[in-house]
Every structure is written in structure tokens, then in C-alpha cells.
Amino acid sequence: MVTARSLTKKFGKIVALQEVDFTVEPGEFVFLTGASGSGKTTVFRLILRDLKPTSGELIVDGHKISQLLSRDLAHYRRHLGPVFQDFKLLPERSVWENVALPLEVRQVKPDDIFASVKIALEMVGLTNRSHLFPSQLSGGELQRVAIARAVVGKPKLLLADEPTGNLDPKTGRGIVSLLKDIHSELKTTVIMATHNADIVNHFSQRVITLESGRVVKDTPKGKYDQ
Amino acid sequence: MISNHFHVTWTRLRRTPYQTLVSLMVVTLTLFSATIFFLDAAAAHKILRYFESRPQVNAFFKTDVIPNPQQIDLIRTRLEATGLVESFKFISKDEALKIYRDLNASDPLLLEAVTAAMLPASLEVSAKNPSDLKLLAEQLKQAEGIEEVRFEENVVFSLIRWTKSVRTARIALSASQAFITFVVILSVITARVTSRREEIAIYQLLGATAGYISYPFVLYGAIGAASAWLVTYLVFLYSTPFLSSFIFQIPELYPSVVFMLEVLGGELILGSLIGGLGGLFAARRFLRS
Numbered sequence: 001m002v003t004a005r006s007l008t009k010k011f012g013k014i015v016a017l018q019e020v021d022f023t024v025e026p027g028e029f030v031f032l033t034g035a036s037g038s039g040k041t042t043v044f045r046l047i048l049r050d051l052k053p054t055s056g057e058l059i060v061d062g063h064k065i066s067q068l069l070s071r072d073l074a075h076y077r078r079h080l081g082p083v084f085q086d087f088k089l090l091p092e093r094s095v096w097e098n099v100a101l102p103l104e105v106r107q108v109k110p111d112d113i114f115a116s117v118k119i120a121l122e123m124v125g126l127t128n129r130s131h132l133f134p135s136q137l138s139g140g141e142l143q144r145v146a147i148a149r150a151v152v153g154k155p156k157l158l159l160a161d162e163p164t165g166n167l168d169p170k171t172g173r174g175i176v177s178l179l180k181d182i183h184s185e186l187k188t189t190v191i192m193a194t195h196n197a198d199i200v201n202h203f204s205q206r207v208i209t210l211e212s213g214r215v216v217k218d219t220p221k222g223k224y225d226q
Numbered sequence: 227m228i229s230n231h232f233h234v235t236w237t238r239l240r241r242t243p244y245q246t247l248v249s250l251m252v253v254t255l256t257l258f259s260a261t262i263f264f265l266d267a268a269a270a271h272k273i274l275r276y277f278e279s280r281p282q283v284n285a286f287f288k289t290d291v292i293p294n295p296q297q298i299d300l301i302r303t304r305l306e307a308t309g310l311v312e313s314f315k316f317i318s319k320d321e322a323l324k325i326y327r328d329l330n331a332s333d334p335l336l337l338e339a340v341t342a343a344m345l346p347a348s349l350e351v352s353a354k355n356p357s358d359l360k361l362l363a364e365q366l367k368q369a370e371g372i373e374e375v376r377f378e379e380n381v382v383f384s385l386i387r388w389t390k391s392v393r394t395a396r397i398a399l400s401a402s403q404a405f406i407t408f409v410v411i412l413s414v415i416t417a418r419v420t421s422r423r424e425e426i427a428i429y430q431l432l433g434a435t436a437g438y439i440s441y442p443f444v445l446y447g448a449i450g451a452a453s454a455w456l457v458t459y460l461v462f463l464y465s466t467p468f469l470s471s472f473i474f475q476i477p478e479l480y481p482s483v484v485f486m487l488e489v490l491g492g493e494l495i496l497g498s499l500i501g502g503l504g505g506l507f508a509a510r511r512f513l514r515s
Contacts, residue, residue: 050431073430090425102432102433
């Protein structure tokens with residue numbers, strides 16, 4: 001699903017990623033871990049093609065990221081389900097409208113949008129909050145809305161960048177459990193960035209550890225112990 | 227898809243009413259002033275055309291000649307074949323006498339001394355473009371039975387220079403007004419797009435195309451254009467009685483419904499185009515960043 005070969009990203013003289021190699025198979029759940037500034041978010045932004053690699057190769061679902069044209073970007077991103085630490089919900093839209101957004105931009109029929117949003121909200125347990133606006137929700141609920149928005153379009157790859165970063169430990173664990181359930185239910189490939197060792201230990205999945213922009217460890221499922 | 231964009235535009239308007247209304251008012255007022263300017267330019271063009279159509283060439287037949295209809299038709303056909311003629315009028319000897327009598331109604335002595343036989347029949351020819359009057363005069367001189375051809379060459383020359391200067395000034399002013407309108411509306415829409423930078427970034431990350439992002443701004447420009455047109459039309463309708471006291475002599479100056487619909491079409495295209503451009507500029511700029 002995702003293959004990085006000698007992937008390097010520089011911002012001027014600052015090296016964010018250097019010669020990174022890893023592969024994520026379809027249907028895998030992978031934690032991307034490391035301290036702040038280790039390059040986790042840069043990997044996500046490269047996968048989203050919010051950034052272009054300086055050198056090396058990144059292939060996502062058969063697409064070579066560096067060769068993607070601007071006009072193909074929108075269609076490429078429709079196969080991804082991004083979840084952000086700061087939720088990135090639209091404050092003027094209700095929960096329902098936020099979740100419907102990825103389908104609206106794809107110009108899906110209203111009836112199909114209705115059915116898919118209903119399922120996504122049921123999945124995250126927010127059916128009774130659908131009429132509320134983001135300002136009326138707690139942090140955990142906001143992140144669940146963001147997850148519902150990410151999965152509503154049935155993406156091939158779910159990208160969660162520090163989804164527990166703004167949440168208390170209990171709520172954070174609930175969010176990762178939810179991602180795990182979605183992964184099991186939809187067989188979606190999930191890459192989740194986190195620097196929270198407790199969560200990584202608790203969920204016992206494959207862990208790719210970054211340090212100063214390099215992959216320092218790639219621990220198989222069930223073997224991680226910090 | 228369109229209903230979805232209407233929904234998005236309406237939702238934005240409803241949920242940020244003050245911000246939306248203020249920027250919409252700026253777009254409306256700018257387009258309103260541009261429309262007034264355009265209508266003023268169109269009226270000025272008609273006024274100039276009105277004055278340009280006034281000068282004419284007078285061709286007098288010999289006094290002893292009574293031109294027959296075939297002769298008149300021949301002259302008319304030859305002149306009209308040039309494509310330069312605006313109007314052609316034949317004045318018979320009897321009509322000439324009537325005109326003479328009307329002009330000298332206050333002097334019975336002059337009226338008694340003159341009969342129709344003493345007056346020449348004549349032709350009054352005006353040109354679509356006054357600069358062509360000289361050409362028509364030359365052609366009339368060669369016509370059979372014509373004795374004298376008259377037209378005020380100096381006056382016509384001054385008129386041509388005057389209308390040309392007015393037109394050039396109008397074109398320059400219209401171009402600058404169009405440029406100002408374009409820049410103001412583009413700035414307003416770009417500012418509006420920029421204030422929605424976060425939202426647009428989210429749209430892009432979720433797979434929205436540049437066209438999808440721009441569409442609500444196209445609608446926004448179109449709504450501004452339609453409002454401006456409506457305001458202009460209402461102003462015109464309510465000011466017509468007042469204006470009529472000034473322009474009653476040139477009835478073509480009143481904008482017809484068809485003309486106003488054409489203006490609406492033009493404004494909708496302009497507003498949508500600028501709205502779309504603003505949205506596309508912004509989408510592409512954010513895409514690069």
C-alpha cells in the first residue's frame with residue numbers, strides 16, 4: 001500500500017527526513033512513532049502530497065507521489081482518509097455536514113451521502129450528536145467526528161496524525177480502539193502517528209520508529225516493548 | 227452538483243451574514259457604478275450618433291426640371307448601393323413651396339411673389355457616418371438634372387473632430403472604469419477566499435478539485451452582478467420621469483427591456499468570471515503552498 005525508498009525531505013538546510021525506507025502492506029495497522037520533530041508529520045504530509053519529496057521515492061496505492069500532477073491530486077486524495085491532531089473540522093458546518101464533506105466534494109448523490117454518513121456516525125457512536133456544531137462538542141467527540149469524516153468515503157488508507165495528541169489518556173485510548181475496530185471491520189490500511197508510548201504498548205501493533213528523520217527501528221506486530 | 231453549491235453558498239451567507247453582506251455590498255456597489263457608467267457611455271454613444279445623423283447634403287435640381295419617380299429611384303439606388311446612406315428624402319416643388327411658406331409666414335409680401343414653379347425640387351441625404359457626406363455630395367453632383375449640391379463641410383469636419391475626441395475620451399474612461407471594477411471585485415473575492423483559507427485547505431485535503439472550490443465564488447460573483455443590475459434598473463425606472471425632462475428629444479436614450487436584459491447577461495458573465503478567477507487564483511495559490 002505504501003512504499004518509501006530512500007525518501008528524503010529537506011526544508012532549506014533543515015533535513016526533515018533522510019533516506020527513509022519502509023513498506024506498509026494493504027490491511028496493516030502501523031504505528032509511526034518518535035519524538036516531536038522526528039519526521040512523523042512530514043511522512044503524513046508526503047503521503048497526502050501536501051509536500052513533495054526532495055529525493056527518493058514514495059509510492060502510495062500504485063501512485064508515485066513525486067510524479068502526481070496537480071490536476072490528479074484531488075482524485076488521488078479521495079483514496080485517503082486523513083485524521084488530524086487539531087481535527088480540522090469546519091466550524092460553520094454541523095457534525096453531519098462535516099462528515100458528509102468528502103462525499104460532497106466527490107459529487108456523490110444525496111441519497112448515498114445520507115446512507116454513508118448515517119453508517120459512519122453510527123460507527124463512531126455520534127448519531128445523536130449529528131445536528132450539533134464543532135463548538136458544542138468535547139475533544140473526544142471532535143476526534144470521533146474527524147474519524148467518521150475520514151472513513152465515510154471508504155478510503156484505502158487511513159492516516160491518523162497524532163489523533164490522541166489533544167486528548168486525555170482515557171479518551172485517547174478510546175479513539176485508538178475505535179481506529180482498531182474500523183481497521184478490523186473495514187480492512188482499511190491504517191498508519192497512525194503517535195509519540196505516546198503507552199498507546200503503542202497497549203495496542204501491540206507493528207511500530208516504525210523515527211528519530212531525527214531516519215527510521216531507527218521497524219518492530220513487527222506484538223514485539224514492541226519500550 | 228449545482229444545488230449543492232447553492233446550498234454551500236446559502237449556508238455561508240446564513241452563518242456569516244455580516245461578513246458576507248458587507249463584501250456582497252461592495253461587489254454590488256462597484257458593479258452598480260460600473261453599470262451606470264456603462265449605460266451613460268451607451269447613452270453618450272446614442273447622443274453622438276444622433277448629432278452625427280443630423281448633417282445632410284442638399285442637392286437641388288434645375289428649376290425647370292420636374293424630376294420623375296424613375297429618376298429619383300435611380301439616384302436613390304445608386305446612393306444606397308454605396309452602403310453609406312442613413313436617410314434619403316425627395317422634396318418636390320410643391321413641398322418646397324410649403325416649406326418656404328412656413329418659413330416666411332410672417333411676411334406676406336414674400337409669399338405673394340413666389341410660386342412652386344420658381345423653386346427647385348431637391349434631395350436631402352444624410353450619411354451613417356458624417357465623414358462620408360463629401361463622397362455622397364460628389365456622387366450627387368454627377369446625377370442627371372442636379373444643378374447645385376450643398377453641405378456645410380466646415381461644420382461637418384468640426385463635428386467629426388468633436389465626436390471623435392468625445393469617443394476617445396469615453397473609451398479611455400470606460401477602460402479605466404472596467405479595470406477598477408475588475409480589481410475591486412477581484413480584491414473583495416480574494417480577501418473572502420483568503421479568510422476561508424483553512425476551509426479551502428481542508429477541502430483540498432479531502433479531494434476537492436480547484437473547480438469545486440471555485441464554484442461558490444462564481445455564484446457569489448453572479449449574485450453580486452444580479453443585485454447590481456437590479457439596483458441599476460430600479461434607479462432607472464424611478465428616475466425616468468426626472469430624466470425625461472432632459473432627454474425627451476432623443477427617445478432612443480431610454481434603455482429598453484431587451485437592452486437591460488443584455489446588460490444583465492453581460493454583468494452575470496462578468497461577475498461569475500471574476501468570482502471564478504478569484505476562487506481559482508486562491509485555490510492554485512493554496513495548492514502550491
